[in-house]
Amino acid sequence: xxxxEIAESRYxxxxxxxxxxxxxxxxxxxxxxxxxxxxLTVPILVYLVGEPxxxxxxxxxxxxxxxxxGGVVPYARKGLVAWHTVVAYAAPGMMGSYAGxxxxxxxxxxxxxxxxxxxxxxxxxxxxxxxxxxPADPPRPVPWQVAAQGLTIxxxxxxxxxxxxxxxxxxxxxxxxxxxxxxxxxxxxxxxFNSAAGFTKSVQVLHSLGGRIHWPVVTLFTALGLAGxxxxxxxxxxxxxxxxxxxxxxxxxxxACYILWRTLGGM
Numbered sequence: 001x002x003x004x005e006i007a008e009s010r011y012x013x014x015x016x017x018x019x020x021x022x023x024x025x026x027x028x029x030x031x032x033x034x035x036x037x038x039x040l041t042v043p044i045l046v047y048l049v050g051e052p053x054x055x056x057x058x059x060x061x062x063x064x065x066x067x068x069x070g071g072v073v074p075y076a077r078k079g080l081v082a083w084h085t086v087v088a089y090a091a092p093g094m095m096g097s098y099a100g101x102x103x104x105x106x107x108x109x110x111x112x113x114x115x116x117x118x119x120x121x122x123x124x125x126x127x128x129x130x131x132x133x134x135p136a137d138p139p140r141p142v143p144w145q146v147a148a149q150g151l152t153i154x155x156x157x158x159x160x161x162x163x164x165x166x167x168x169x170x171x172x173x174x175x176x177x178x179x180x181x182x183x184x185x186x187x188x189x190x191x192x193f194n195s196a197a198g199f200t201k202s203v204q205v206l207h208s209l210g211g212r213i214h215w216p217v218v219t220l221f222t223a224l225g226l227a228g229x230x231x232x233x234x235x236x237x238x239x240x241x242x243x244x245x246x247x248x249x250x251x252x253x254x255x256a257c258y259i260l261w262r263t264l265g266g267m
Contacts, residue, residue, distance in 0.1 A: 019048040023224030024231070027067055030165070030188070031232020032244055038064040038163035038191065039123055042116060043255055045217070047262075053109035055211045058202045060161035062218050065195030067225040068163060068188045074233065075185025085176050086189045088143075089150040089168065093190060094197035096154025101202035104159050105209075113263040116160050120256035123166040127249030145175065150190075158198035163191035 022044035030038065041063055045056035075081050104112060149171050153164040165187045172183035203213065 023221040024228035027225035027228025028232035031229040057161035058206045061195045061199040063222050064163045066222045068191040070226045071229045072188040080182050080185040082186045088146050090190045090193040092147045092150035093154035093194040096151040097158035097194045097198035098201045100155040100158025101198045105205045117256045117260040120252050124249045124252035127245045154194050157194040
């Protein structure tokens with residue numbers, strides 16, 4: 001099959017209704033929970049669209065970053081973004097994201113997808129964990145702890161193409177002491193910065209491996225994700241948050257098991 005035929009096949013799969021539904025779900029989940037949606041991007045691109053694994057991870061950084069950047073605008077207009085906290089997390093996070101993208105050059109796509117499946121199970125565990133009440137007088141965050149958390153989340157962003165919101169939001173609430181609605185807006189801003197830093201290096205790595213970004217796919221799923229973000233934000237105040245997290249956590253478990261089965265089954 002030639003390059004043109006491959007591109008046409010990929011486009012047909014990208015416009016399949018199931019792929020469109022997945023693209024909207026990315027944004028809806030981010031809008032409802034402030035996290036979790038970006039971890040669906042790589043599986044959707046690999047298994048529904050048919051993108052190569054390395055390419056999907058790089059494209060995920062673009063899609064996730066743009067959706068997060070678009071989603072943070074209404075929060076910023078309402079004053080629901082703690083910009084000083086964004087700087088505290090994003091500065092080490094951007095360095096970590098760049099380093100994570102560099103490390104991805106030295107491992108196979110199988111290793112990345114296996115790590116991705118394990119990370120999804122970790123995210124599911126956090127989603128299924130009973131909610132922890134925010135202390136009335138949260139401890140003052142220690143700068144080195146904030147930097148270490150930002151660096152770790154950034155490494156995951158660059159290495160696996162995820163936004164890391166499922167880790168950022170709990171850190172912002174429990175460590176930084178932010179109210180939940182402020183934590184969501186702050187998380188989206190942090191994700192946007194981390195994704196941008198990871199992309200600058202990961203696209204170089206992709207090109208060195210002979211791959212390339214398929215911009216029509218990126219554009220389509222960014223648009224779908226932004227539409228889903230608006231819908232999710234509108235529904236956020238009408239649905240039970242704990243039930244949504246529980247249902248999404250179970251969905252992540254099923255998806256992670258499928259990824260690990262597909263990835264490790266062929267080894």
